[in-house]
Amino acid sequence: MGTQASLHLRGPRVDTDPAVEPAVAAVFGYLRATDELFSTYRPDSQVSALRRRELPRAEWHPWLAEVVALCEEARERTDGYFDPWRLPGGFDPSGLVKGWAAEKAAVRLARLRGLDHYLNAGGDITAGVHGSHAPAWRVGVEDPADPSTFLAVLELRTGALATSGSAARGPHIVDPHTGLHATKLLSVTVTGPTLLWADVLATAAFARGGDDVKQWVSARAPGYEVAALARAP
Protein backbone atom coordinates (compact mmCIF):
# COMPACT_ATOMS: atom_id res chain seq x y z
CA MET A 1 0.00 0.00 0.00
CA GLY A 2 3.03 2.24 -0.21
CA THR A 3 2.70 3.68 3.21
CA GLN A 4 3.99 3.58 6.74
CA ALA A 5 2.32 2.06 9.74
CA SER A 6 3.16 2.99 13.34
CA LEU A 7 1.76 1.10 16.28
CA HIS A 8 1.92 2.55 19.77
CA LEU A 9 0.91 0.62 22.87
CA ARG A 10 0.53 2.04 26.35
CA GLY A 11 -0.27 0.47 29.70
CA PRO A 12 1.22 -0.74 32.96
CA ARG A 13 2.22 -4.21 31.74
CA VAL A 14 3.35 -3.29 28.27
CA ASP A 15 6.86 -4.64 28.66
CA THR A 16 6.07 -7.61 30.91
CA ASP A 17 2.95 -9.08 29.31
CA PRO A 18 4.17 -12.04 27.22
CA ALA A 19 1.19 -11.65 24.89
CA VAL A 20 2.44 -8.29 23.61
CA GLU A 21 5.16 -9.36 21.26
CA PRO A 22 3.19 -12.03 19.37
CA ALA A 23 0.23 -9.66 19.08
CA VAL A 24 2.41 -6.91 17.62
CA ALA A 25 4.00 -9.39 15.21
CA ALA A 26 0.52 -10.51 14.17
CA VAL A 27 -0.51 -6.92 13.43
CA PHE A 28 2.40 -6.32 11.09
CA GLY A 29 2.13 -9.79 9.61
CA TYR A 30 -1.47 -9.09 8.71
CA LEU A 31 -0.56 -5.75 7.14
CA ARG A 32 2.15 -7.39 5.05
CA ALA A 33 -0.22 -10.12 3.91
CA THR A 34 -2.83 -7.60 2.79
CA ASP A 35 -0.18 -5.54 1.05
CA GLU A 36 0.89 -8.59 -0.95
CA LEU A 37 -2.66 -9.23 -2.02
CA PHE A 38 -3.87 -5.70 -2.72
CA SER A 39 -0.89 -3.56 -3.71
CA THR A 40 -1.22 -1.93 -7.11
CA TYR A 41 2.55 -1.51 -7.05
CA ARG A 42 3.21 -5.23 -6.99
CA PRO A 43 2.71 -6.82 -10.40
CA ASP A 44 2.15 -10.18 -8.72
CA SER A 45 -0.67 -9.00 -6.44
CA GLN A 46 -4.21 -10.19 -7.00
CA VAL A 47 -5.40 -6.63 -7.54
CA SER A 48 -2.77 -6.08 -10.22
CA ALA A 49 -3.90 -9.27 -11.95
CA LEU A 50 -7.49 -8.13 -11.67
CA ARG A 51 -6.60 -4.79 -13.24
CA ARG A 52 -4.99 -6.64 -16.14
CA ARG A 53 -8.19 -8.73 -16.42
CA GLU A 54 -6.15 -11.84 -15.77
CA LEU A 55 -7.86 -13.05 -12.61
CA PRO A 56 -10.96 -15.18 -12.99
CA ARG A 57 -13.56 -14.89 -10.25
CA ALA A 58 -12.91 -18.47 -9.15
CA GLU A 59 -9.33 -17.58 -8.22
CA TRP A 60 -10.14 -14.63 -6.00
CA HIS A 61 -8.78 -14.78 -2.47
CA PRO A 62 -11.64 -14.54 0.06
CA TRP A 63 -10.26 -11.18 1.24
CA LEU A 64 -10.47 -9.84 -2.31
CA ALA A 65 -14.10 -10.92 -2.54
CA GLU A 66 -14.76 -9.22 0.79
CA VAL A 67 -13.07 -5.99 -0.32
CA VAL A 68 -14.88 -5.90 -3.66
CA ALA A 69 -18.20 -6.32 -1.85
CA LEU A 70 -17.25 -3.50 0.55
CA CYS A 71 -16.29 -1.30 -2.41
CA GLU A 72 -19.75 -1.85 -3.89
CA GLU A 73 -21.36 -0.96 -0.58
CA ALA A 74 -19.14 2.11 -0.27
CA ARG A 75 -20.05 3.30 -3.75
CA GLU A 76 -23.72 2.97 -2.91
CA ARG A 77 -23.50 4.54 0.52
CA THR A 78 -21.59 7.58 -0.78
CA ASP A 79 -23.91 8.24 -3.75
CA GLY A 80 -21.07 7.21 -6.04
CA TYR A 81 -18.57 9.75 -4.71
CA PHE A 82 -16.34 6.87 -3.66
CA ASP A 83 -16.02 4.66 -6.73
CA PRO A 84 -12.94 2.42 -7.07
CA TRP A 85 -14.08 1.39 -10.55
CA ARG A 86 -13.93 4.90 -11.96
CA LEU A 87 -10.35 5.77 -11.26
CA PRO A 88 -7.56 6.47 -13.70
CA GLY A 89 -5.79 3.17 -14.38
CA GLY A 90 -8.79 1.01 -13.62
CA PHE A 91 -10.17 -0.65 -10.50
CA ASP A 92 -8.19 0.47 -7.47
CA PRO A 93 -9.52 -0.41 -4.00
CA SER A 94 -6.54 1.17 -2.19
CA GLY A 95 -8.73 3.95 -0.76
CA LEU A 96 -10.71 1.35 1.14
CA VAL A 97 -8.11 -1.34 1.71
CA LYS A 98 -5.84 0.73 3.94
CA GLY A 99 -8.54 1.39 6.53
CA TRP A 100 -9.97 -2.10 6.24
CA ALA A 101 -6.56 -3.72 6.69
CA ALA A 102 -5.45 -1.49 9.57
CA GLU A 103 -8.66 -2.18 11.39
CA LYS A 104 -8.47 -5.93 10.93
CA ALA A 105 -4.81 -5.88 11.90
CA ALA A 106 -5.62 -4.00 15.12
CA VAL A 107 -8.08 -6.72 16.10
CA ARG A 108 -4.96 -8.74 16.93
CA LEU A 109 -4.50 -6.43 19.92
CA ALA A 110 -7.92 -7.15 21.40
CA ARG A 111 -6.65 -9.79 23.80
CA LEU A 112 -4.09 -7.44 25.34
CA ARG A 113 -6.00 -6.51 28.45
CA GLY A 114 -5.38 -3.12 29.95
CA LEU A 115 -3.30 -1.81 27.08
CA ASP A 116 -4.22 1.20 24.97
CA HIS A 117 -3.18 1.34 21.35
CA TYR A 118 -3.17 3.35 18.20
CA LEU A 119 -2.25 2.19 14.73
CA ASN A 120 -1.45 4.98 12.30
CA ALA A 121 -1.42 3.80 8.67
CA GLY A 122 -0.24 6.65 6.47
CA GLY A 123 -2.07 9.27 8.51
CA ASP A 124 -5.28 7.33 9.09
CA ILE A 125 -5.67 6.12 12.64
CA THR A 126 -7.54 3.43 14.51
CA ALA A 127 -7.30 3.60 18.29
CA GLY A 128 -8.43 2.00 21.51
CA VAL A 129 -8.26 3.48 25.01
CA HIS A 130 -9.66 1.26 27.70
CA GLY A 131 -9.49 2.66 31.21
CA SER A 132 -11.88 5.53 31.85
CA HIS A 133 -9.06 7.38 33.61
CA ALA A 134 -6.62 6.87 30.76
CA PRO A 135 -6.01 9.91 28.59
CA ALA A 136 -7.14 10.04 24.99
CA TRP A 137 -4.57 9.93 22.20
CA ARG A 138 -3.93 13.41 20.86
CA VAL A 139 -3.90 13.59 17.07
CA GLY A 140 -2.42 16.57 15.26
CA VAL A 141 -4.27 17.15 11.98
CA GLU A 142 -1.99 18.77 9.47
CA ASP A 143 -3.06 22.10 8.04
CA PRO A 144 -2.94 21.49 4.26
CA ALA A 145 -2.30 25.17 3.56
CA ASP A 146 0.65 25.14 5.93
CA PRO A 147 1.54 21.61 7.00
CA SER A 148 3.91 22.96 9.58
CA THR A 149 0.94 23.83 11.73
CA PHE A 150 -2.05 21.86 12.82
CA LEU A 151 -5.57 22.50 11.66
CA ALA A 152 -6.76 20.89 14.84
CA VAL A 153 -5.56 18.72 17.66
CA LEU A 154 -8.24 16.09 18.18
CA GLU A 155 -8.63 13.64 21.02
CA LEU A 156 -9.25 10.07 20.02
CA ARG A 157 -10.17 7.32 22.44
CA THR A 158 -11.79 4.29 20.86
CA GLY A 159 -12.59 4.75 17.22
CA ALA A 160 -11.02 6.06 14.08
CA LEU A 161 -9.90 9.19 12.29
CA ALA A 162 -9.06 9.63 8.60
CA THR A 163 -7.96 12.60 6.52
CA SER A 164 -8.27 13.05 2.76
CA GLY A 165 -6.85 15.91 0.77
CA SER A 166 -4.68 16.93 -2.10
CA ALA A 167 -3.59 20.49 -1.58
CA ALA A 168 0.12 20.64 -2.07
CA ARG A 169 0.48 18.84 -5.36
CA GLY A 170 -2.69 20.18 -6.85
CA PRO A 171 -5.82 18.15 -7.37
CA HIS A 172 -5.55 14.38 -7.20
CA ILE A 173 -8.87 13.02 -6.06
CA VAL A 174 -11.35 12.73 -8.89
CA ASP A 175 -15.09 13.28 -8.61
CA PRO A 176 -16.34 10.03 -10.16
CA HIS A 177 -19.49 11.77 -11.42
CA THR A 178 -17.67 14.32 -13.52
CA GLY A 179 -14.24 12.77 -13.99
CA LEU A 180 -12.81 16.10 -12.88
CA HIS A 181 -10.44 16.74 -10.04
CA ALA A 182 -12.05 17.86 -6.82
CA THR A 183 -10.88 21.36 -5.95
CA LYS A 184 -13.32 22.77 -3.41
CA LEU A 185 -11.64 21.41 -0.33
CA LEU A 186 -8.02 21.22 0.75
CA SER A 187 -8.60 18.49 3.30
CA VAL A 188 -11.34 16.84 5.25
CA THR A 189 -10.98 14.75 8.41
CA VAL A 190 -13.70 12.31 9.43
CA THR A 191 -14.04 10.55 12.78
CA GLY A 192 -16.24 7.59 13.61
CA PRO A 193 -16.44 4.09 15.00
CA THR A 194 -14.53 2.32 12.21
CA LEU A 195 -11.53 3.33 10.15
CA LEU A 196 -12.89 1.67 7.04
CA TRP A 197 -15.89 3.99 6.90
CA ALA A 198 -14.13 7.07 8.27
CA ASP A 199 -11.61 6.71 5.44
CA VAL A 200 -14.21 6.03 2.74
CA LEU A 201 -16.36 8.96 3.89
CA ALA A 202 -13.36 11.31 4.01
CA THR A 203 -12.41 10.40 0.45
CA ALA A 204 -16.00 10.72 -0.77
CA ALA A 205 -16.51 14.02 1.07
CA PHE A 206 -13.35 15.38 -0.49
CA ALA A 207 -14.52 14.41 -3.96
CA ARG A 208 -17.96 15.90 -3.37
CA GLY A 209 -17.13 19.10 -1.49
CA GLY A 210 -20.05 21.47 -1.05
CA ASP A 211 -21.15 23.91 1.63
CA ASP A 212 -23.18 21.15 3.24
CA VAL A 213 -20.38 18.59 3.33
CA LYS A 214 -20.57 18.21 7.12
CA GLN A 215 -24.26 17.40 7.03
CA TRP A 216 -23.71 15.11 4.06
CA VAL A 217 -21.17 13.02 5.96
CA SER A 218 -23.32 12.79 9.09
CA ALA A 219 -26.27 11.64 6.98
CA ARG A 220 -24.28 8.83 5.33
CA ALA A 221 -23.73 6.75 8.45
CA PRO A 222 -24.57 7.19 12.13
CA GLY A 223 -21.68 8.16 14.36
CA TYR A 224 -19.47 9.66 11.64
CA GLU A 225 -18.71 13.34 11.45
CA VAL A 226 -16.39 15.88 9.90
CA ALA A 227 -13.96 16.81 12.67
CA ALA A 228 -11.70 19.14 10.69
CA LEU A 229 -12.14 20.83 7.34
CA ALA A 230 -10.04 23.12 5.18
CA ARG A 231 -11.72 24.76 2.20
CA ALA A 232 -9.88 26.07 -0.82
CA PRO A 233 -9.45 29.85 -0.68
Place this chain on the structure above:
Amino acid sequence: MRRIAIAAAATVSVVVLLFSYRTSTDQTPVATGRPLGGGTQPTRTTTPATPATPGSAGGSGTFTGDAADTRYGPVQVQITVSGGKITDAQAVQYPQESGRDVRINSAAVPELNQETLQAQSAQIDTVSGATYTSEGYQQSLQSAIDAAHR
Protein backbone atom coordinates in the same frame (compact mmCIF):
# COMPACT_ATOMS: atom_id res chain seq x y z
CA MET B 1 13.00 29.42 9.77
CA ARG B 2 13.68 26.26 7.89
CA ARG B 3 11.66 25.50 4.84
CA ILE B 4 11.04 22.14 3.38
CA ALA B 5 9.40 20.72 0.38
CA ILE B 6 6.16 18.98 0.74
CA ALA B 7 6.83 16.06 -1.17
CA ALA B 8 4.46 13.95 -2.59
CA ALA B 9 2.38 11.13 -3.43
CA ALA B 10 2.00 7.45 -3.23
CA THR B 11 5.58 6.38 -3.07
CA VAL B 12 6.25 2.87 -4.14
CA SER B 13 7.93 1.24 -1.25
CA VAL B 14 7.83 3.28 1.91
CA VAL B 15 6.58 0.61 4.22
CA VAL B 16 8.27 1.44 7.44
CA LEU B 17 6.89 -0.69 10.18
CA LEU B 18 7.63 0.56 13.64
CA PHE B 19 6.16 0.11 16.98
CA SER B 20 6.86 1.63 20.30
CA TYR B 21 5.87 1.20 23.85
CA ARG B 22 4.93 3.36 26.73
CA THR B 23 4.76 1.88 30.14
CA SER B 24 1.91 3.84 31.50
CA THR B 25 -0.61 6.52 30.90
CA ASP B 26 1.72 9.17 32.21
CA GLN B 27 3.51 8.79 28.90
CA THR B 28 6.82 7.76 30.32
CA PRO B 29 8.79 6.33 27.45
CA VAL B 30 10.72 3.12 27.81
CA ALA B 31 13.33 1.80 25.51
CA THR B 32 11.73 -1.54 24.83
CA GLY B 33 10.40 -0.80 21.39
CA ARG B 34 12.15 -1.98 18.34
CA PRO B 35 11.45 -1.69 14.67
CA LEU B 36 9.89 -4.57 12.84
CA GLY B 37 10.22 -5.05 9.16
CA GLY B 38 11.69 -2.83 6.54
CA GLY B 39 12.95 0.68 6.56
CA THR B 40 15.82 2.40 8.20
CA GLN B 41 15.91 2.86 11.90
CA PRO B 42 15.27 6.23 13.39
CA THR B 43 18.32 7.78 14.91
CA ARG B 44 18.39 9.07 18.40
CA THR B 45 20.80 11.96 18.32
CA THR B 46 20.53 12.77 21.97
CA THR B 47 19.95 10.33 24.75
CA PRO B 48 16.87 11.16 26.78
CA ALA B 49 18.11 13.16 29.70
CA THR B 50 17.10 11.29 32.80
CA PRO B 51 14.67 8.52 33.58
CA ALA B 52 11.33 10.19 33.82
CA THR B 53 9.80 10.35 37.24
CA PRO B 54 6.33 8.95 37.71
CA GLY B 55 3.66 11.52 37.07
CA SER B 56 5.86 13.70 34.97
CA ALA B 57 5.31 13.64 31.28
CA GLY B 58 7.77 11.84 29.20
CA GLY B 59 11.32 12.08 28.06
CA SER B 60 13.42 14.79 26.60
CA GLY B 61 15.86 14.91 23.75
CA THR B 62 16.17 15.32 20.05
CA PHE B 63 14.81 12.64 17.78
CA THR B 64 15.20 12.31 14.06
CA GLY B 65 12.62 10.55 11.97
CA ASP B 66 13.27 8.23 9.10
CA ALA B 67 14.11 9.88 5.83
CA ALA B 68 10.88 9.26 3.99
CA ASP B 69 11.54 8.61 0.33
CA THR B 70 9.30 10.56 -1.96
CA ARG B 71 9.44 10.87 -5.69
CA TYR B 72 11.01 14.28 -5.21
CA GLY B 73 13.67 13.08 -2.84
CA PRO B 74 14.10 12.30 0.83
CA VAL B 75 12.31 14.23 3.55
CA GLN B 76 13.43 13.97 7.13
CA VAL B 77 12.18 15.67 10.26
CA GLN B 78 13.81 16.17 13.63
CA ILE B 79 11.86 16.98 16.77
CA THR B 80 12.95 18.26 20.13
CA VAL B 81 11.00 16.89 23.06
CA SER B 82 11.04 18.51 26.45
CA GLY B 83 8.94 17.29 29.35
CA GLY B 84 6.92 15.11 26.99
CA LYS B 85 6.02 17.98 24.66
CA ILE B 86 7.34 18.63 21.20
CA THR B 87 8.96 22.00 21.55
CA ASP B 88 10.61 22.26 18.18
CA ALA B 89 10.52 20.54 14.82
CA GLN B 90 12.82 21.05 11.90
CA ALA B 91 13.18 19.55 8.50
CA VAL B 92 16.76 18.34 8.37
CA GLN B 93 16.57 16.94 4.88
CA TYR B 94 14.36 17.95 2.00
CA PRO B 95 14.41 18.05 -1.78
CA GLN B 96 15.61 21.35 -3.10
CA GLU B 97 17.48 20.59 -6.29
CA SER B 98 15.27 20.36 -9.29
CA GLY B 99 12.91 22.86 -10.82
CA ARG B 100 10.09 20.55 -10.01
CA ASP B 101 10.92 20.73 -6.35
CA VAL B 102 10.89 24.48 -6.47
CA ARG B 103 7.38 24.32 -7.83
CA ILE B 104 6.38 21.95 -5.09
CA ASN B 105 7.98 24.22 -2.55
CA SER B 106 6.13 27.25 -3.73
CA ALA B 107 2.84 25.42 -3.62
CA ALA B 108 3.00 24.78 0.08
CA VAL B 109 5.85 25.29 2.43
CA PRO B 110 5.80 23.89 5.90
CA GLU B 111 7.40 25.96 8.55
CA LEU B 112 7.12 23.84 11.57
CA ASN B 113 8.49 25.98 14.31
CA GLN B 114 8.42 26.44 17.98
CA GLU B 115 5.86 29.21 18.04
CA THR B 116 3.22 27.40 16.06
CA LEU B 117 3.70 24.22 18.02
CA GLN B 118 3.45 25.96 21.33
CA ALA B 119 0.44 27.93 20.20
CA GLN B 120 -1.30 24.64 19.64
CA SER B 121 0.08 23.27 22.91
CA ALA B 122 1.03 20.43 20.72
CA GLN B 123 1.43 17.54 23.04
CA ILE B 124 0.50 15.19 20.28
CA ASP B 125 0.77 11.43 20.09
CA THR B 126 0.34 11.04 16.37
CA VAL B 127 -0.26 12.89 13.10
CA SER B 128 -3.03 12.75 10.53
CA GLY B 129 -2.76 14.37 7.14
CA ALA B 130 -3.69 14.03 3.55
CA THR B 131 -1.63 11.19 2.19
CA TYR B 132 -1.27 12.76 -1.21
CA THR B 133 -0.10 16.14 -0.06
CA SER B 134 2.66 15.63 2.36
CA GLU B 135 3.20 11.98 2.86
CA GLY B 136 6.93 12.34 3.21
CA TYR B 137 6.78 15.10 5.74
CA GLN B 138 4.03 13.59 7.80
CA GLN B 139 5.67 10.17 7.76
CA SER B 140 8.94 11.59 8.89
CA LEU B 141 7.27 13.59 11.66
CA GLN B 142 5.43 10.47 12.78
CA SER B 143 8.62 8.46 12.77
CA ALA B 144 10.35 11.12 14.85
CA ILE B 145 7.49 10.76 17.33
CA ASP B 146 7.97 7.00 17.16
CA ALA B 147 11.66 7.45 17.89
CA ALA B 148 10.91 9.66 20.87
CA HIS B 149 8.84 6.91 22.45
CA ARG B 150 11.04 3.98 21.74
